[in-house]
Amino acid sequence: MNFSLLNPYFLIGLGAVVLPVIAHLISRKSGTKKRFAALTFLLASQGETARRSKIKDLFLLLLRSLIIVLLVIVFAKPAVFSFTRLGADDASSVAFVIDNSFSMAYGNNFGTAKNKAKELIESLPDGSFAMVIPLVQTGKSKLGITQDKKKMKQDLNNIELSNSYTDNQRRIEEAFGVLQNTPNQRKEVLLITDLQKNGWTNEDIHRDWLTLIDVSEAEVLYNNAVTDFNIKETEELITSDVTVTNFEDTESRKILASIFITDHELNGFFQIEPGAAQQKQFSYHKSQIPAGEIISRVEITPDNLNVDNKRYFVLPREQGLRVLVVDGDPREIARLSESYYINGALETLSELLSLNLDLKDNDSFLSEDLENYNLIFMANVGDITPKKSEEIKKFIKNGGTLIIFLGNRISSNIYNKLLYDVLPAEIGSTTDGEFTLVPENSYLEFIKNKDSLKGVKANKLYTLIPKENSHIMMSTSDKYPFVIRNDEGKGAVILFASTADLSWNNLSLSPLYLPIIKTFFDLPVSKKSLDRNISIGDALTIEIGDDLDEVTVINPLGEKYNINRGNTKFSNTFVPGIYKVENEGNILYSFAVNVDPVESNLEKISTKSYSSPNDSESRRVKVFKEIWLYFLWAALALFITESLFRTRTINSFVNLLS
Amino acid sequence: MSEALIDVNASLRLRGFSFRIFPRIKGFKSGIHKSIYKGISPDFVEYKEYSQGDDLRYIDWRLYGRLDRFYVKKYEDEVNLIWWILIDSSGSMGYISRESSKLDYAKKLAATLTYLLIKQGDAVGIVDFCDGNIVILPPRAGNPALNPILTRLDSLRASGKADIKQPITRAIEKTRADSCFVIISDFLIDLNLIEESLKLLRSSNKETIFFHILDRDEIEFNFDGSIEFEDMEDEMKILVDARNIRKTYRKRVQDFINKVKQICHENKSRYVLSPTYSPIEEVLMHIAQK
Numbered sequence: 039m040n041f042s043l044l045n046p047y048f049l050i051g052l053g054a055v056v057l058p059v060i061a062h063l064i065s066r067k068s069g070t071k072k073r074f075a076a077l078t079f080l081l082a083s084q085g086e087t088a089r090r091s092k093i094k095d096l097f098l099l100l101l102r103s104l105i106i107v108l109l110v111i112v113f114a115k116p117a118v119f120s121f122t123r124l125g126a127d128d129a130s131s132v133a134f135v136i137d138n139s140f141s142m143a144y145g146n147n148f149g150t151a152k153n154k155a156k157e158l159i160e161s162l163p164d165g166s167f168a169m170v171i172p173l174v175q176t177g178k179s180k181l182g183i184t185q186d187k188k189k190m191k192q193d194l195n196n197i198e199l200s201n202s203y204t205d206n207q208r209r210i211e212e213a214f215g216v217l218q219n220t221p222n223q224r225k226e227v228l229l230i231t232d233l234q235k236n237g238w239t240n241e242d243i244h245r246d247w248l249t250l251i252d253v254s255e256a257e258v259l260y261n262n263a264v265t266d267f268n269i270k271e272t273e274e275l276i277t278s279d280v281t282v283t284n285f286e287d288t289e290s291r292k293i294l295a296s297i298f299i300t301d302h303e304l305n306g307f308f309q310i311e312p313g314a315a316q317q318k319q320f321s322y323h324k325s326q327i328p329a330g331e332i333i334s335r336v337e338i339t340p341d342n343l344n345v346d347n348k349r350y351f352v353l354p355r356e357q358g359l360r361v362l363v364v365d366g367d368p369r370e371i372a373r374l375s376e377s378y379y380i381n382g383a384l385e386t387l388s389e390l391l392s393l394n395l396d397l398k399d400n401d402s403f404l405s406e407d408l409e410n411y412n413l414i415f416m417a418n419v420g421d422i423t424p425k426k427s428e429e430i431k432k433f434i435k436n437g438g439t440l441i442i443f444l445g446n447r448i449s450s451n452i453y454n455k456l457l458y459d460v461l462p463a464e465i466g467s468t469t470d471g472e473f474t475l476v477p478e479n480s481y482l483e484f485i486k487n488k489d490s491l492k493g494v495k496a497n498k499l500y501t502l503i504p505k506e507n508s509h510i511m512m513s514t515s516d517k518y519p520f521v522i523r524n525d526e527g528k529g530a531v532i533l534f535a536s537t538a539d540l541s542w543n544n545l546s547l548s549p550l551y552l553p554i555i556k557t558f559f560d561l562p563v564s565k566k567s568l569d570r571n572i573s574i575g576d577a578l579t580i581e582i583g584d585d586l587d588e589v590t591v592i593n594p595l596g597e598k599y600n601i602n603r604g605n606t607k608f609s610n611t612f613v614p615g616i617y618k619v620e621n622e623g624n625i626l627y628s629f630a631v632n633v634d635p636v637e638s639n640l641e642k643i644s645t646k647s648y649s650s651p652n653d654s655e656s657r658r659v660k661v662f663k664e665i666w667l668y669f670l671w672a673a674l675a676l677f678i679t680e681s682l683f684r685t686r687t688i689n690s691f692v693n694l695l696s
Numbered sequence: 697m698s699e700a701l702i703d704v705n706a707s708l709r710l711r712g713f714s715f716r717i718f719p720r721i722k723g724f725k726s727g728i729h730k731s732i733y734k735g736i737s738p739d740f741v742e743y744k745e746y747s748q749g750d751d752l753r754y755i756d757w758r759l760y761g762r763l764d765r766f767y768v769k770k771y772e773d774e775v776n777l778i779w780w781i782l783i784d785s786s787g788s789m790g791y792i793s794r795e796s797s798k799l800d801y802a803k804k805l806a807a808t809l810t811y812l813l814i815k816q817g818d819a820v821g822i823v824d825f826c827d828g829n830i831v832i833l834p835p836r837a838g839n840p841a842l843n844p845i846l847t848r849l850d851s852l853r854a855s856g857k858a859d860i861k862q863p864i865t866r867a868i869e870k871t872r873a874d875s876c877f878v879i880i881s882d883f884l885i886d887l888n889l890i891e892e893s894l895k896l897l898r899s900s901n902k903e904t905i906f907f908h909i910l911d912r913d914e915i916e917f918n919f920d921g922s923i924e925f926e927d928m929e930d931e932m933k934i935l936v937d938a939r940n941i942r943k944t945y946r947k948r949v950q951d952f953i954n955k956v957k958q959i960c961h962e963n964k965s966r967y968v969l970s971p972t973y974s975p976i977e978e979v980l981m982h983i984a985q986k
Contacts, residue, residue: 070921070922070924071923071926072923072926073791073925074914074927075791075798075882075911075928075929076914077925077927077932078884079945079949079952080925080936082948083936083941083945083948084934084936095937
C-alpha cells in the first residue's frame with residue numbers, strides 16, 4: 039500500500055499552522071487593556087496560575103496546530119493506493135502477466151510479484167474480465183479469461199517459476215490479443231516483472247495498453263553464474279572447461295566451484311573482475327573415470343539466484359560422429375555428383391574415425407532434422423528456406439560444424455540474406471581465371487610445404503568479402519579468399535569459394551584434400567554431443583533402439599514420460615538437471631538440460647524503454663482508497679478535546695498535573 | 697443637585713429606624729444615645745438608697761411608704777452623638793463597571809447616612825481623603841449642617857492613592873467627645889495599615905463602622921480572555937488570562953474580605969460588606985435599630 043494526496047496543492051494550507059502560534063504569541067504580548075483597582079490580588083494570583091497556564095497554553099497551541107494540519111490534510115484528500123492502470127470504477131479487461139523467468143528467482147521477487155498480482159486482482163472493479171498467465175509458458179498454462187476472481191487467484195497460484203525465458207513482446211501481444219474478445223472498452227496488460235533486459239528483443243517496449251510493474255528488490259541486482267561447462271575427451275585425459283561469469287559491478291568474492299564427474303569431485307576457486315568471465319580447466323586421467331557415459335555437474339557458491347549456479351553435462355562415449363552430406367546437384371552417375379569427392383574422403387576417414395554418414399539431396403535436406411548431426415557438408419545447395427536457415431543457425435550455435443561448398447546452383451543473394459549471421463564472409467560475384475592456392479592459417483599448418491598445393495588450381499570462384507572475426511584458411515595467389523572459417527556460438531562455419539567437385543577446381547584431386555577434410559573433424563567444436571546437452575525448453579529426439587517400441591524419460595524431479603516410436607520428440611525439458619532414458623529399469627542413456635546463461639545477466643531495461651517522459655505518470659493509474667474521512671474524525675476529536683480543555687472540565691486534570 | 701445623593705428609598709425605608717451605638721457616651725446635647733450620666737431620661741434604670749446630696753426630686757415616695765426607707769430612682773440620660781464619616785476618594789474608588797463607580801456608591805451611602813443621622817439629632821462631620829490630601833468638614837448637627845456636607849460629597853472625584861491612617865488621626869484630634877467613626881472605603885491598602893488605624897481608634901475609645909465598598913467585578917472577576925490590567929492608582933500593569941486566574945483571584949479576594957472582617961472583629965469594630973450592587977437601605981440596615 040502506498041500513501042498519496044489527491045489534492046496535494048492544498049498542502050500549501052499547512053502554512054496556516056503559524057496562525058495559532060502567532061495568535062499565541064500576540065495574546066502573550068498584549069490583551070484587552072483595562073483599568074482595574076484590585077491589582078494586588080491579580081499579582082498574587084498570577085504567580086500561582088502562571089505555570090499551569092503555560093502548560094495549558096502550549097497544549098492548546100499544539101491541539102490547534104494539529105487541528106489545522108488535519109484539516110489541511112482532509113482538503114488534500116489523502117488516499118492509499120495500489121499501482122494499476124485501472125480506473126477506480128471502470129470495468130476493464132486485464133491480462134496479468136507474471137514474469138516467471140528464472141531471473142525472478144532472485145531473492146523473493148517471484149513471491150512479491152504474486153502478492154502484487156493478488157492485490158491488483160482484489161482491486162478489480164466489478165464487471166472486469168481478467169486472465170492471469172505466466173510470462174514463460176511452462177506447458178500447463180492456458181490463456182483463459184474470466185470474471186471470477188477466485189479462478190484468477192487459482193491461476194495465479196498455479197504459476198510456477200520457469201527455468202527459462204521467452205520472447206516477452208510476443209507473449210504480451212498474444213495476451214492483448216485475447217483481451218480483444220471481451221466487451222469492456224478498457225483493455226490492458228499488466229506485466230509484473232523484475233524489468234530484466236533479457237527477453238526483450240528490442241528496447242522499444244512502450245505500448246499504450248501495457249504497464250510494467252517493477253517488483254525487483256533493488257535497482258542493481260548481483261549475480262554470479264556458471265555460464266559454460268563441457269567435458270572433452272582426449273587420448274589420455276578427460277578435461278572439463280568451466281566458465282564462471284561475474285555479473286556484479288564489484289570484484290566477486292572467492293567463488294568455490296565443485297566439479298563432479300561420476301564419483302569424482304574436483305574443486306577450484308574463481309575470483310573474477312566485475313562484468314567478466316573466467317574459464318578454468320579441470321582434468322582427470324582417463325583411468326580414473328569408468329568407461330561409458332560421463333555424467334557431470336558443476337556447482338558454485340550459492341548466491342541470490344541459485345538456479346544458474348549449477349550446470350550439467352553428459353558426454354556419450356564410444357559413439358560415432360553423425361555427418362550429413364547434402365548434395366545440391368546429385369547425378370545418376372555418382373562420379374558426376376557434387377558430393378562425390380566429399381563422400382570419398384569421408385568414407386576413407388570413417389576407417390579412422392567413428393562416423394555415421396548420411397547423404398541427402400536438397401529436398402530431403404529441407405525436411406531433415408539437423409539436431410542429430412555433428413557435421414554438415416552443403417555442396418552446391420541452392421534451395422534454402424528461411425525456416426531451414428534458422429535451423430542451420432541453431433545447429434551452429436549448439437556446436438555443429440557446417441562446411442559450405444558453393445557452385446552454380448547457389449544464389450549469393452539468398453545465402454547472404456538468410457545465412458548472413460553465420461557466414462564467415464559475404465558472398466560476391468563469380469570470377470573466372472586461373473588461380474593457384476596458398477595456405478594462410480595455422481589451421482592448415484600441416485601443409486608444411488607450400489609447394490604441396492602446386493598444381494591445385496581453380497578456374498572459377500566466388501569473391502568472398504571476409505567478416506571481421508573470420509579467419510582465411512586458404513587463399514589464391516591473387517589474394518582471393520578461398521577457404522574462410524568463422525566460429526559462431528559453439529560451432530563453426532567453413533566456407534569454400536568454389537565447388538566440391540571438379541567443375542571449378544581440382545582441389546579434391548590433391549593429396550591434401552583428405553587432410554583438409556579431416557581437419558574439420560579435429561576441430562574441438564566437432565566433438566560436441568549435440569544430442570546429450572540441451573537448453574531448458576528445447577526439444578530432443580529420443581533415440582529408441584531397433585529392438586524397443588517405447589522408452590521412459592525420467593526428469594530430475596523423478597517425473598516419468600513415455601516416448602514411443604510414433605513421436606520421439608521430447609519437449610518437457612523445463613527442469614534443469616540430468617534426464618535419464620530407460621527401458622524397464624535399464625538406463626539406456628542420459629542427457630543434460632541446462633538453463634540459458636543469458637538470463638543470468640540481471641541487467642534491467644532502461645526506464646525510458648517502457649515509458650515516454652510525457653505520459654509515464656499519466657499512464658500510471660492507481661487504485662485509490664480515500665482515507666480523508668479518518669483525518670476529519672481525528673480533527674473533530676481534537677476540536678472537542680480543545681473545547682473541553684478550554685473549559686473547566688480538563689482544567690482540573692491540568693491542576694493535578696501542575 | 698447635591699440632594700440627589702440621598703437615596704430616597706433608603707431614607708423612606710429607614711424612617712422608623714435609628715442609628716445607635718451601645719457603649720455609653722459623653723454627649724453634650726440631648727439626643728437618643730445613652731449618656732454615661734444618669735439623667736432625666738424617662739427610661740428607669742435602678743433604685744439607689746438615698747444618701748446626702750441626692751436630688752430630693754428623684755426620691756420614690758411610694759417605695760418609702762411601703763418600706764419606710766428612702767430610695768432614689770435613677771434614669772438614663774440620652775445625649776446626641778458625633779459621627780465622623782471618612783470617605784475614601786482615592787483612584788481605586790473610581791472603578792466603574794456598570795452604572796456607577798465605587799465612589800458614587802460611597803457618596804450616596806455617606807449622603808443617606810448623613811441625612812438620617814442629622815434627622816435623629818446627631819452631629820456629622822465629613823473627612824475625605826486621597827493621596828495625603830485631607831479635607832475635613834467639622835461635625836455639626838441640625839438641618840443646616842446637611843447642605844454643606846452634601847455639596848462636599850458631590851464635589852469628590854477619585855484620584856491618587858489611599859492613606860487611611862492620617863485622616864483618622866486628624867479626625868480624632870478634632871474631637872474630644874465620644875464619637876463614632878464611619879469609614880467608607882474599598883480598603884485596597886495594606887492590611888497592617890487598616891489594623892493600625894483600628895487600634896488607634898479603639899485606643900481613643902471611638903466606635904468604628906467599616907463600610908467595605910467593592911465592585912461586582914472586583915468580587916466575582918467575571919472577565920474572559922487575555923486582559924492587560926492597569927492599576928488605577930499607579931503605573932503598574934499586568935497581563936493575565938482572566939479565565940485561568942479567576943478561581944485563584946476569587947479566593948484571594950475572599951481571603952482579604954475575611955481578613956478585614958477579622959481585624960474589625962478583633963478591634964470591636966463593625967464591618968459591613970457593601971458591594972455596589974447592594975441597595976443602600978440593605979447596607980444601612982446592618983447598623984440600624986428599630
